[in-house]
Each structure stands twice: as C-alpha cells, then as structure tokens.
C-alpha cells in the first residue's frame with residue numbers, strides 16, 4: 001500500500017492525503033499541516049525523517065523515539081528526555097519495528113518504514129520478545145491469558161453508544177464479527193441484555209472515560225480492548241463509524257465490523273500479527289474493510305482454544321496467502337495487569 005519511491009513522492013502523497021483527510025484545515029503546506037497535527041498527535045510530522053541517517057541530529061527526533069517507546073520498541077525511558085539524535089538504540093528500535101511489521105529490515109528510516117510509522121495502526125504497546133516461528137506470525141499476550149469458559153456473553157452499554165447508526169445495525173455487525181471467531185474455535189458468544197453481568201462489555205466513549213487511555217476524537221485512537229478475562233471493549237465514540245461505505249461517504253469513515261473483528265481477537269487473547277493480510281495485523285486504513293480471518297488468525301486462536309469441530313482449514317486455503325511467513329513474536333504484558341489495546345489511526349491513508 002505504501003510504495004513510495006522517494007522523499008519527494010512521500011511528501012507529495014502525504015500532502016495530498018492530508019489535504020483530503022483534513023477538510024477542516026485550509027490548504028496549507030505539508031509542514032504547516034503536520035505541525036498543526038491533529039489532536040496533538042505528532043505522527044504527521046514524521047515524514048521529514050525520511051532518509052535521515054544514523055548519527056544525524058534532527059529537531060523533533062525525540063518525538064519519533066517517544067513513538068517507538070509508546071509501542072514498546074525503545075526501552076527503557078532515559079533519565080533525561082530523549083535526544084534528537086539518531087543513535088544506536090533508535091536504530092535497534094527501527095530494526096525491531098521493521099521485523100514486527102513485516103517490512104524490509106534495514107535499520108534505516110526509508111520511506112516505506114516512515115510511511116508505516118505514520119499509517120493507521122493499533123496502538124498496543126508492542127513490547128515483545130521475539131520468537132522464531134517457522135510458519136506463523138500470530139502472537140499472544142505474555143502469559144497467554146485465555147477464557148476458561150466456552151460460553152461467553154456480550155452486551156452493549158445502554159448509555160455509552162452512538163445515535164447515528166441504528167442499534168440493530170450495530171448488533172448485526174457484532175454478531176457477524178463474533179460468528180467469524182466462533183466458527184473456528186469452540187467458543188459460543190451470546191448477546192445479553194444485562195450489560196453489567198456480561199462477559200464482554202462493549203461501549204462507545206468520548207475522551208477520558210476513566211481507564212487511563214482517553215480517546216482523542218476523529219481518527220487517532222479508534223478503540224481499545226482488554227485481554228482475557230477482562231472483557232472490556234471500548235470504541236471511540238468520536239469516530240465516523242461506518243457499517244456501509246456505500247451510504248457513508250466520509251473520507252475518515254472507519255469500518256465498524258473490521259475493528260470489531262480485530263478487537264474481538266484481542267478479547268480472546270490474540271496480540272498483533274506480522275502478517276499484513278491478517279485481521280490481527282496492527283494497521284487498518286479508513287474506508288477499508290478487513291473482516292475475513294486468515295490462516296494466521298485461525299491458527300493463532302486455535303492454538304489457544306482448539307478447533308471448532310465443524311471448521312475445515314480447506315475453507316481458508318483458497319483465499320489465504322498468509323501461510324508461510326517466517327517470523328513472529330510474543331507480546332509481553334503483566335499477567336496481573338490489564339492489557340490495553342488501542343486502535344490508533346493517523347490521517348495518512350491512500
């Protein structure tokens with residue numbers, strides 16, 4: 001998707017996409033747009049780091065280091081602030097990031113890497129220990145938490161919802177999303193009326209909603225969910241959620257079913273996959289539908305729960321090209337602490 005060939009091309013395309021995606025901003029230069037950012041996000045300013053070399057000192061490079069720190073690629077936090085120098089730890093972070101995201105591993109801030117950094121992604125801290133997998137890319141949270149019951153209920157918050165999509169449509173979206181997972185593992189999901197006693201609690205929230213991970217308005221952070229057996233599933237109520245791109249024309253519309261399917265994977269215990277086609281890959285662009293489980297998703301969740309006796313792998317083989325990837329990772333988190341999965345989207349989409 002991000003096949004940039006030069007810095008000029010990158011700047012031109014990013015300028016174009018930013019102009020398309022930020023109709024609230026008047027036409028300005030890329031620098032003005034990216035400096036203005038959106039909701040305080042500094043990601044839009046990262047285009048200027050394309051081809052910056054090791055040892056270079058560029059004002060603002062510390063923000064890139066904060067990005068890598070946020071997603072678990074640069075640890076620990078220095079006693080003083082991050083510097084603006086492209087140093088060895090940053091190079092190591094870039095290498096680890098490129099491995100995790102399935103990019104060419106160069107340790108350089110090439111256009112492909114910077115574009116990926118700026119692109120929509122799930123904001124989970126990717127602090128991980130790399131494992132060598134021969135044929136799989138899926139990952140789990142540290143400790144591999146999973147549900148110990150096979151019948152799970154889900155419910156929607158009666159207060160924290162959105163009004164512009166009919167409840168029946170939202171319910172249908174989630175029913176389809178849950179069915180995709182229950183078709184491959186012996187877990188049943190049933191909608192419940194009582195939100196407070198349901199295993200999986202789904203709601204749309206705005207801004208700071210009390211769990212330390214405030215949402216940030218249109219795009220940016222989209223949603224987050226918690227690992228087993230917590231069940232909290234929060235979506236950013238400020239997004240332009242779509243159940244049908246035919247009727248929802250917004251350039252920043254986000255497919256509810258795709259995000260629901262991805263987040264259910266987290267609720268079940270899957271972390272991010274390095275397989276770009278997989279539902280559990282961290283990135284998803286606005287106006288993109290990605291709801292079909294791939295072989296990597298299925299193998300990952302079945303390793304946790306076993307297979308649904310009615311599931312046949314042959315049903316996946318025809319459309320799945322993800323089989324055979326070579327590197328995976330295992331997510332690290334505290335077994336006793338909640339794992340926050342944050343769907344973070346920038347405005348870079350092509």
Ligand SMILES: [Zn+2]
Nearest residue numbers: 122124282341
């Ligand atoms: Zn995610």
Ligand SMILES: [Zn+2]
Nearest residue numbers: 209211213234
């Ligand atoms: Zn939340």
